[in-house]
Amino acid sequence: MLYKKPKVKRQEKVMKNLVLIRHGESEWNLANRFTGWTDVDLSEKGVKEAKNGGIQLKKDGFDFDICYTSYLKRAIHTLNNVLFEMDREWLPVVKSWKLNERHYGALQGLNKSETSQKYGEDQVKIWRRSFDIQPPALEENDDRNPALQEQYRGEDRSVLPLTESLKDTIARVIPYYENVILPEILKGRRVLIAAHGNSLRALIMYLDGLSEKEIIEVNVPTGIPLVYTLTDDGKAQGKRYLGNQEEIEAKMKAVAAQGKAK
Numbered sequence: 001m002l003y004k005k006p007k008v009k010r011q012e013k014v015m016k017n018l019v020l021i022r023h024g025e026s027e028w029n030l031a032n033r034f035t036g037w038t039d040v041d042l043s044e045k046g047v048k049e050a051k052n053g054g055i056q057l058k059k060d061g062f063d064f065d066i067c068y069t070s071y072l073k074r075a076i077h078t079l080n081n082v083l084f085e086m087d088r089e090w091l092p093v094v095k096s097w098k099l100n101e102r103h104y105g106a107l108q109g110l111n112k113s114e115t116s117q118k119y120g121e122d123q124v125k126i127w128r129r130s131f132d133i134q135p136p137a138l139e140e141n142d143d144r145n146p147a148l149q150e151q152y153r154g155e156d157r158s159v160l161p162l163t164e165s166l167k168d169t170i171a172r173v174i175p176y177y178e179n180v181i182l183p184e185i186l187k188g189r190r191v192l193i194a195a196h197g198n199s200l201r202a203l204i205m206y207l208d209g210l211s212e213k214e215i216i217e218v219n220v221p222t223g224i225p226l227v228y229t230l231t232d233d234g235k236a237q238g239k240r241y242l243g244n245q246e247e248i249e250a251k252m253k254a255v256a257a258q259g260k261a262k
């Protein structure tokens with residue numbers, strides 16, 4: 001018999017992975033300074049964390065077709081180190097300032113503990129983790145105004161921030177995700193996003209459908225791959241951090257504690 005009727009298989013929902021990674025420890029994470037759009041590099045430990053992230057992804061059998069990152073070198077260098085360890089430096093990488101860290105306004109450069117000693121831990125937690133309260137803004141004529149920086153020279157000045165709340169960050173991260181990244185995922189491309197504590201919190205809030213209260217307690221550890229399982233239409237089904245869960249828990253607590261007066 002030449003033709004055998006194929007057995008009909010039950011149609012299974014195709015699951016897709018989306019991997020997020022926060023940059024490794026930066027020089028200003030190490031110095032415990034508010035960073036935002038300040039373009040500081042990774043610390044030595046941060047480079048190791050990024051490399052370990054890549055080693056872990058490779059060990060767990062992950063592969064990607066396209067990567068996204070911000071305009072800030074701590075995220076770009078993290079992605080480069082991950083891709084180096086995976087022998088995937090040839091992958092296409094798309095950069096956008098829409099994935100930048102939340103703009104921390106006039107707090108940028110200040111030490112988080114000293115700021116807590118001066119203004120109180122409660123105020124610092126509001127600045128760090130409230131949903132819609134902006135830190136004090138930069139002056140227009142401040143050198144740190146993105147409108148005066150080369151990286152943003154192609155942008156309409158009116159869309160560039162002088163400070164941002166998480167809500168403001170969501171207003172740029174999520175449209176970028178929905179309009180640029182999600183269509184690639186839906187086409188079946190395996191996506192890796194290397195970004196920042198608060199631009200990833202914006203994405204996590206959206207993917208997990210968290211409330212304004214729930215997102216307050218979410219802290220993203222540096223250099224640890226976060227794997228989302230998505231349904232074939234892009235809805236998040238679950239997520240997990242790769243690696244030693246106790247270490248990851250300790251890293252999240254350390255991020256939360258950065259605002260302590262000590």
Ligand SMILES: O=C(O)[C@@H](CO)OP(=O)(O)O
Pocket residue numbers: 029033034035036037101102104128197198255258
């Ligand atoms: O300083 C920053 O830009 C961010 C990330 O490092 O800090 P925080 O965790 O305080 O929001």
